[in-house]
Amino acid sequence: MSRFKQQFDRRVWQVVAAIPSGRVMGYGEVARAAGFPRYSRMVSGALSRSPEPLPWYRVVRSDRTIAFDVDSDAYREQAQLLKQEGVRFDGRKIVDADADDSLDRLLWGPQD
DNA sequence: GGGGTGACAATTC
DNA sequence: GGAATTGCCACCC
Numbered sequence: 789m790s791r792f793k794q795q796f797d798r799r800v801w802q803v804v805a806a807i808p809s810g811r812v813m814g815y816g817e818v819a820r821a822a823g824f825p826r827y828s829r830m831v832s833g834a835l836s837r838s839p840e841p842l843p844w845y846r847v848v849r850s851d852r853t854i855a856f857d858v859d860s861d862a863y864r865e866q867a868q869l870l871k872q873e874g875v876r877f878d879g880r881k882i883v884d885a886d887a888d889d890s891l892d893r894l895l896w897g898p899q900d
Numbered sequence: 901g902g903g904g905t906g907a908c909a910a911t912t913c
Numbered sequence: 914g915g916a917a918t919t920g921c922c923a924c925c926c
Contacts, residue, residue, distance in 0.1 A: 790923085826921060827923085832908080833924080
């Protein structure tokens with residue numbers, strides 16, 4: 789295992805483990821918070837390699853959608869875990885806890 | 901070393 | 914909002 793991966797993984801796990809319940813972070817945000825800007829694409833690998841359970845499902849795309857195919861089991865699993873924590877969805881898009889979504893709902897309408 | 905591959909991101913149209 | 918494009922960088926043939 790390369791030294792880089794060891795250090796990178798540890799920092800990423802640390803960041804992801806610190807995401808509070810009911811909140812989400814983007815892959816890029818996690819990478820930045822871990823001290824590795826521009827390593828968004830490496831984050832998924834770090835999550836997969838975690839030796840113990842992490843709230844991996846609290847990591848989503850920068851556009852606040854789930855990274856898996858909408859038809860996949862993984863997608864449904866992640867969505868369910870998030871809803872379980874009180875995360876609200878506007879269609880496939882996650883509504884941030886502190887965000888005011890009234891405008892979007894007026895413009896696009898409920899997507900459920 | 902070369903080329904393809906991502907649980908991505910930012911920009912553009 | 915969506916689709917296409919480009920940048921990104923460790924990893925694995």
